[in-house]
Amino acid sequence: MTDDHSAGIASHGHGPFIAAIDQGTTSSRCIVFDRDGRIVAVDQKEHEQIFPKPGWVEHDAAEIWTNVQEVVAGAIEKAGITRDDIKAIGITNQRETTVLWDRHTGEPVHNAIVWQDTRTDALCRELGRNVGQDRFRRETGLPLASYFAGPKARWLLDNVEGLKERAEAGDILFGTMDTWVIWNLTGGTDGGRHVTDVTNASRTMLMNLHTMRWDERIAESIGVPTAMLPEIRSSAEVYGEIKGGGLGDLLGGIPVASALGDQQAALFGQTCFAEGETKSTYGTGTFMVMNTGDKIINSYSGLLTTVGYQIGDQKPVYALEGSIAVTGALVQWMRDQMGLISTAAEIETLALSVEDNGGAYFVPAFSGLFAPYWRSDARGVIAGLTRYVTKAHIARAVLEATAWQTREIADAMTKDSGVELTALKVDGGMTSNNLLMQTLADFVDAPVVRPMVAETTCLGAAYAAGLAVGFWNNTDDLRANWRRAAEWTPHMDAEIRDREYKSWLKAVERTMGWLEDED
Amino acid sequence: MTRNIQSLERAAAMLRLLAGGERRLGLSDIASSLDLAKGTAHGILRTLQQVGFVEQDEASGRYQLGAELLRLGTTYLDVHELRARALVWTDDLARSSGESVYLGVLHQQGVLIVHHVFRPDDSRQVLEVGAMQPLHSTALGKVLAAYDPVAHSEALEAGRTAFTGRTVCDADTFERILDVTRARGYAADVEETWEGVASIAAPVHDRRRMPVGAVGVTGAVERLRQDGELRPELIAAVRDCARAVSRDLGARRF
Numbered sequence: 093m094t095d096d097h098s099a100g101i102a103s104h105g106h107g108p109f110i111a112a113i114d115q116g117t118t119s120s121r122c123i124v125f126d127r128d129g130r131i132v133a134v135d136q137k138e139h140e141q142i143f144p145k146p147g148w149v150e151h152d153a154a155e156i157w158t159n160v161q162e163v164v165a166g167a168i169e170k171a172g173i174t175r176d177d178i179k180a181i182g183i184t185n186q187r188e189t190t191v192l193w194d195r196h197t198g199e200p201v202h203n204a205i206v207w208q209d210t211r212t213d214a215l216c217r218e219l220g221r222n223v224g225q226d227r228f229r230r231e232t233g234l235p236l237a238s239y240f241a242g243p244k245a246r247w248l249l250d251n252v253e254g255l256k257e258r259a260e261a262g263d264i265l266f267g268t269m270d271t272w273v274i275w276n277l278t279g280g281t282d283g284g285r286h287v288t289d290v291t292n293a294s295r296t297m298l299m300n301l302h303t304m305r306w307d308e309r310i311a312e313s314i315g316v317p318t319a320m321l322p323e324i325r326s327s328a329e330v331y332g333e334i335k336g337g338g339l340g341d342l343l344g345g346i347p348v349a350s351a352l353g354d355q356q357a358a359l360f361g362q363t364c365f366a367e368g369e370t371k372s373t374y375g376t377g378t379f380m381v382m383n384t385g386d387k388i389i390n391s392y393s394g395l396l397t398t399v400g401y402q403i404g405d406q407k408p409v410y411a412l413e414g415s416i417a418v419t420g421a422l423v424q425w426m427r428d429q430m431g432l433i434s435t436a437a438e439i440e441t442l443a444l445s446v447e448d449n450g451g452a453y454f455v456p457a458f459s460g461l462f463a464p465y466w467r468s469d470a471r472g473v474i475a476g477l478t479r480y481v482t483k484a485h486i487a488r489a490v491l492e493a494t495a496w497q498t499r500e501i502a503d504a505m506t507k508d509s510g511v512e513l514t515a516l517k518v519d520g521g522m523t524s525n526n527l528l529m530q531t532l533a534d535f536v537d538a539p540v541v542r543p544m545v546a547e548t549t550c551l552g553a554a555y556a557a558g559l560a561v562g563f564w565n566n567t568d569d570l571r572a573n574w575r576r577a578a579e580w581t582p583h584m585d586a587e588i589r590d591r592e593y594k595s596w597l598k599a600v601e602r603t604m605g606w607l608e609d610e611d
Numbered sequence: 612m613t614r615n616i617q618s619l620e621r622a623a624a625m626l627r628l629l630a631g632g633e634r635r636l637g638l639s640d641i642a643s644s645l646d647l648a649k650g651t652a653h654g655i656l657r658t659l660q661q662v663g664f665v666e667q668d669e670a671s672g673r674y675q676l677g678a679e680l681l682r683l684g685t686t687y688l689d690v691h692e693l694r695a696r697a698l699v700w701t702d703d704l705a706r707s708s709g710e711s712v713y714l715g716v717l718h719q720q721g722v723l724i725v726h727h728v729f730r731p732d733d734s735r736q737v738l739e740v741g742a743m744q745p746l747h748s749t750a751l752g753k754v755l756a757a758y759d760p761v762a763h764s765e766a767l768e769a770g771r772t773a774f775t776g777r778t779v780c781d782a783d784t785f786e787r788i789l790d791v792t793r794a795r796g797y798a799a800d801v802e803e804t805w806e807g808v809a810s811i812a813a814p815v816h817d818r819r820r821m822p823v824g825a826v827g828v829t830g831a832v833e834r835l836r837q838d839g840e841l842r843p844e845l846i847a848a849v850r851d852c853a854r855a856v857s858r859d860l861g862a863r864r865f
């Protein structure tokens with residue numbers, strides 16, 4: 093069909109379009125984009141968070157698949173288009189969440205174990221043996237931690253009756269949520285494609301970053317039979333076509349053409365295609381990812397080495413990742429636990445009522461310090477208190493905490509990669525906070541740039557799918573779509589910045605060693 | 612001395628009664644406390660309920676103070692909340708119009724820019740959040756003056772400087788422009804503030820239809836106008852955006 097085919101959406105130009113599924117931690121969404129990367133329609137549905145025990149978090153994978161079908165149909169309907177208008181569908185997903193299912197019935201053998209779930213803590217310590225948590229770091233880029241998918245699969249094999257035997261007989265399939273959704277979209281028990289992409293595979297602790305294949309030795313050490321693992325493919329290629337079920341009737345034949353973990357999808361949606369380009373997503377926590385080109389950079393500063401993306405048969409692009417556990421969550425804590433503000437946006441109003449932090453520093457190490465310290469014995473601290481300090485100064489300190497934590501990750505990235513940050517591309521809910529964005533530019537001492545489409549995660553998946561089917565020709569086409577909505581330039585005096593940073597680091601020091609018997 | 616309105620006095624007494632002591636009261640308690648017939652008390656309570664000053668508990672049938680009454684004391688909409696609500700819609704307006712977008716609120720005798728989205732081209736632009744614009748000559752200012760009585764009196768009291776040959780300074784003409792603004796639902800500024808620059812703006816309302824701000828596009832007069840007229844699709848896009856933000860504010864839970 094031709095490109096000038098009209099879809100009857102006057103305000104959003106003409107088709108064809110690309111759809112993207114975002115299978116996230118709290119909800120599943122589908123967004124339809126046009127050729128300029130503009131949003132045409134959105135549909136979204138939340139799913140249940142299951143907490144069987146403290147520290148355990150599960151999802152019902154069958155519910156998620158039902159919701160995915162609903163939101164895809166919903167978005168198509170809202171856009172007022174048909175299958176002829178959709179060139180491809182892409183997928184982005186919550187990373188590391190693990191599901192095992194029966195290849196003959198398509199039924200999950202257990203609830204999916206969510207990335208936040210800590211039940212594999214002990215298992216990970218055991219797997220570290222005498223080496224410790226870096227036992228598989230050289231091959232996989234990851235420390236042994238409960239987030240990653242491999243140990244979660246092992247837990248299921250150990251704890252679901254008879255599963256090990258069924259897995260060894262080849263009846264059980266493993267997947268992260270990309271794999272689960274693609275297998276179902278492409279027919280399920282009727283020839284569904286059992287594949288994953290390099291970014292999702294890089295979060296299993298089972299893939300070797302150097303070969304981009306499952307590492308037999310590590311899989312054996314962790315106790316996951318490689319027979320149940322999906323085929324590792326690039327992030328942007330046609331894995332199969334939509335087939336069967338209700339969606340088959342609606343959208344049968346549409347290529348399923350991308351998969352990217354959510355943070356990698358945001359990197360792609362922010363068009364961080366060149367080495368050194370970095371994005372940071374500000375939600376309850378913050379994820380910062382730097383494109384390191386074709387270099388696998390071993391981190392000595394507590395960052396993760398991961399795959400950024402791979403387009404078709406091109407070379408994979410690697411990345412360094414740093415996460416901050418508490419950023420937006422600290423603002424929520426000020427609202428819900430302290431009652432100092434009634435909406436999250438009011439933190440800015442309160443903070444703006446004073447000139448500076450009044451000497452107060454807030455280190456929200458609520459569950460220990462993450463990158464670059466990794467100290468689980470740390471707990472939160474407000475330092476520098478005097479009678480002069482008001483709630484408004486604390487509000488400043490809250491926003492500054494997010495900016496300083498970003499600065500620490502940026503410093504770690506520069507140290508590991510040798511690349512200086514020239515600009516920081518931001519997205520996520522907290523980017524509506526003007527004071528925070530200015531503070532970020534001041535503390536990181538680099539321009540902070542917000543793109544015009546806030547939905548960078550879905551956009552990244554759409555971009556990758558569009559590249560796979562030739563809807564866009566190359567990454568230059570995508571760069572041309574990128575629009576700067578706002579830019580904050582650093583204004584802070586270097587001397588003040590250095591002095592403040594020193595005070596922040598002193599406050600961080602005071603959080604450490606709070607818990608005494610941390611094993 | 613003029614006679615007071617009896618039912619208003621009674622209503623005030625009821626609110627005072629509900630505000631003190633036991634918070635929820637039944638109809639007969641209220642009637643007997645105020646020495647009123649039940650029918651009279653019920654009529655007043657029903658009216659108070661309709662305007663939201665009183666609420667009736669469904670299960671017990673008892674009355675208590677309404678959320679609307681609480682809101683009266685705290686009507687102020689946080690401008691940062693306004694920006695957060697407007698973000699996606701203003702991004703979309705910038706993309707569809709190809710122009711820069713501004714969101715403004717009344718501040719002292721002018722328009723305070725609380726949100727600014729860059730024009731979607733690759734040109735260097737400077738974020739203008741925190742800047743002030745005049746009330747009498749800009750589209751944002753005219754919208755605020757047309758819809759918000761406080762902004763209106765500020766605009767009339769302030770000295771109306773002539774920035775260009777097209778700035779309207781005369782009070783009567785200014786009032787006529789505000790009438791037109793209210794009738795059309797949007798305001799325009801064609802080279803009245805800056806030579807070569809035009810803007811179009813529309814009002815943002817909160818859930819009680821109170822004007823809380825104005826949103827609009829600003830750009831080169833050659834791009835905003837066609838054949839001497841403002842482009843109708845731009846006007847429609849600005850008004851759509853203002854309505855979308857208003858809708859979002861209306862959905863806000865108290």
